[in-house]
Amino acid sequence: xxxxxxxxxxxxxxxxxxxxxxxxxxxxxxxxxxxxxxxxxxxxxxxxxxxxxxxxxxxxxxxxxxxxxxxxxxxxxxxxxxxxxxxxxxxxxxxxxxxxxxxxxxxxxxxxxxxxxxxxxxxxxxxxxxxxxxxxxxxxxxxxxxxxxxxxxxxxxxxxxxxxxxxxxxxxxxxxxxxxxxxxxxxxxxxxxxxxxxxxxxxxxxxxxxxxxxxxxxxxxxxxxxxxxxxxxxxxxxxxxxxxxxxxxxxxxxxxx
Amino acid sequence: xxxxxxxxxxxxxxxxxxxxxxxxxxxxxxxxxxxxxxxxxxxxxxxxxxxxxxxxxxxxxxxxxxxxxxxxxxxxxxxxxxxxxxxxxxxxxxxxxxxxxxxxxxxxxxxxxxxxxxxxxxxxxxxxxxxxxxxxxxxxxxxxxxxxxxxxxxxxxxxxxxxxxxxxxxxxxxxxxxxxxxxxxxxxxxxxxxxxxxxxxxxxxxxxxxxxxxxxxxxxxxxxxxxxxxxxxxxxxxxxxxxxxxxxxxxxxxxxxxxxxxxxxxxxxxxxxxx
Numbered sequence: 212x213x214x215x216x217x218x219x220x221x222x223x224x225x226x227x228x229x230x231x232x233x234x235x236x237x238x239x240x241x242x243x244x245x246x247x248x249x250x251x252x253x254x255x256x257x258x259x260x261x262x263x264x265x266x267x268x269x270x271x272x273x274x275x276x277x278x279x280x281x282x283x284x285x286x287x288x289x290x291x292x293x294x295x296x297x298x299x300x301x302x303x304x305x306x307x308x309x310x311x312x313x314x315x316x317x318x319x320x321x322x323x324x325x326x327x328x329x330x331x332x333x334x335x336x337x338x339x340x341x342x343x344x345x346x347x348x349x350x351x352x353x354x355x356x357x358x359x360x361x362x363x364x365x366x367x368x369x370x371x372x373x374x375x376x377x378x379x380x381x382x383x384x385x386x387x388x389x390x391x392x393x394x395x396x397x398x399x400x401x402x403x404x405x406x407x408x409x410x411x412x413x414x415x416x417x418x419x420x421x422x423x424x425x426x427x428x429x430x431x432x433x434x435x436x437x438x439x440x441x442x443x444x445x446x447x448x449x450x451x452x453x454x455x456x457x458x459x460x461x462x463x464x465x466x467x468x
Numbered sequence: 469x470x471x472x473x474x475x476x477x478x479x480x481x482x483x484x485x486x487x488x489x490x491x492x493x494x495x496x497x498x499x500x501x502x503x504x505x506x507x508x509x510x511x512x513x514x515x516x517x518x519x520x521x522x523x524x525x526x527x528x529x530x531x532x533x534x535x536x537x538x539x540x541x542x543x544x545x546x547x548x549x550x551x552x553x554x555x556x557x558x559x560x561x562x563x564x565x566x567x568x569x570x571x572x573x574x575x576x577x578x579x580x581x582x583x584x585x586x587x588x589x590x591x592x593x594x595x596x597x598x599x600x601x602x603x604x605x606x607x608x609x610x611x612x613x614x615x616x617x618x619x620x621x622x623x624x625x626x627x628x629x630x631x632x633x634x635x636x637x638x639x640x641x642x643x644x645x646x647x648x649x650x651x652x653x654x655x656x657x658x659x660x661x662x663x664x665x666x667x668x669x670x671x672x673x674x675x676x677x678x679x680x681x682x683x684x685x686x687x688x689x690x691x692x693x694x695x696x697x698x699x700x701x702x703x704x705x706x707x708x709x710x711x712x713x714x715x716x717x718x719x720x721x722x723x724x725x726x727x728x729x730x731x732x733x734x735x736x737x738x739x740x741x742x743x
Binding site: 216220227228230231232234235237238239241242247250251254276277280281283284287321324325326328329332333335336337338339341342343345346347412415416419420423429430433445448449452453 | 503506508509514515517546600601609613618619622689692695702724729738
């Protein structure tokens with residue numbers, strides 16, 4: 212019986228894969244044609260000769276800093292908004308009525324399920340081209356993610372200290388400040404740092420729709436077919452991502468020891 | 469004798485004020501760099517178009533023709549993700565096998581010989597290179613070469629995900645119990661035989677569940693790839709946004725959220741069924 216279930220599953224998967232390839236009418240011919248291969252070769256050759264003028268490198272450095280600032284500020288805003296939304300979204304003790312729990316969870320899910328890039332494209336209408344749209348886009352998506360993680364942290368921590376304060380008639384705001392928050396803080400900080408790492412990677416790419424940072428530079432130079440400049444920006448992007456990966460790896464190693 | 473020696477103020481007060489001031493000093497240049505002027509959102513130039521666009525969201529456009537188009541694009545999004553994942557598997561599985569240290573014959577006697585070690589490290593670097601370029605950037609490059617359409621999206625997903633899958637597959641294979649594989653290799657089995665009978669049985673469920681999870685991620689990212697012209701829901705959404713057509717955007721956003729939710733459920737069910 213179980214064997215057959217697996218057979219059906221595999222058959223279904225095979226059908227899905229076949230249907231995908233057939234319905235997409237992929238243009239392999241065009242991709243593998245002499246012309247495309249030639250242009251691909253030229254492209255790769257141009258990519259291997261980056262523009263290393265000092266003035267241009269300085270521009271790239273500024274764009275990288277802008278990317279970093281976008282990600283840091285977006286994550287910080289998201290942590291604040293996420294915390295504010297996590298409080299109504301969490302049922303922090305058994306007698307908590309948590310009236311707004313459903314509504315806030317829905318809001319968090321909506322914020323989370325729309326990717327940063329789509330938020331950025333939507334925000335371009337009101338914030339215009341530039342890093343502001345990117346920062347806000349990162350903040351919106353990340354506050355959905357962090358809000359949910361924060362709410363789960365508040366719901367899953369030990370109840371003792373908060374209960375003790377509550378029994379003595381301490382106000383809820385003070386209970387939060389002196390019991391819930393200090394208890395959850397290390398977890399909240401580690402979630403925020405983890406999202407920051409993700410957001411640096413996302414911020415580098417976000418600019419492609421015009422939302423600032425390295426991505427915007429990349430889209431700009433690629434649009435003008437300035438391949439030497441494109442190549443430098445691409446290399447900078449990969450270095451930035453590698454740097455973040457390396458730093459986070461080293462931090463994790465040093466924390467585990 | 470003082471009975472009440474507790475300070476009247478919170479003892480951590482000065483430290484907190486200092487931390488707050490230090491944060492402000494760090495945050496200020498960031499605000500300048502990101503041109504963080506949120507009040508421009510409410511300026512007379514940008515507020516009316518925004519409100520008009522948002523007002524257009526309700527009701528979402530539900531005409532049969534448009535719905536059919538959106539459904540078709542949604543299917544294309546799923547198809548791009550599936551086709552990209554299939555190609556990625558074709559690249560990732562051989563590379564994971566080539567990179568896996570537990571399939572080394574020279575390592576059976578202790579240290580791996582120099583040439584295989586260098587070769588395995590080379591494969592690892594190739595995998596790292598593939599996944600260090602985000603799929604959106606691959607798509608941007610392929611759109612220049614192949615032109616607009618889903619081909620670039622499929623290729624972009626295939627390359628980035630080959631890098632991710634290959635690395636994680638190799639890690640899963642290496643983290644399993646190495647004894648059965650080594651016993652097979654010592655007794656003269658080929659590397660492929662050792663893989664199929666020594667490694668695959670113990671890590672197959674972990675491998676499939678990671679693959680299903682990545683397929684779910686691929687659906688999410690293929691919806692976004694359209695924004696650079698790689699076909700699917702994203703391309704349609706980009707077009708509607710450029711025309712400030714709020715009701716079309718609303719329909720597609722709802723559709724997109726439904727798709728993400730559905731992929732989440734299917735992936736959870738599949739992982740539970742395979743576990």
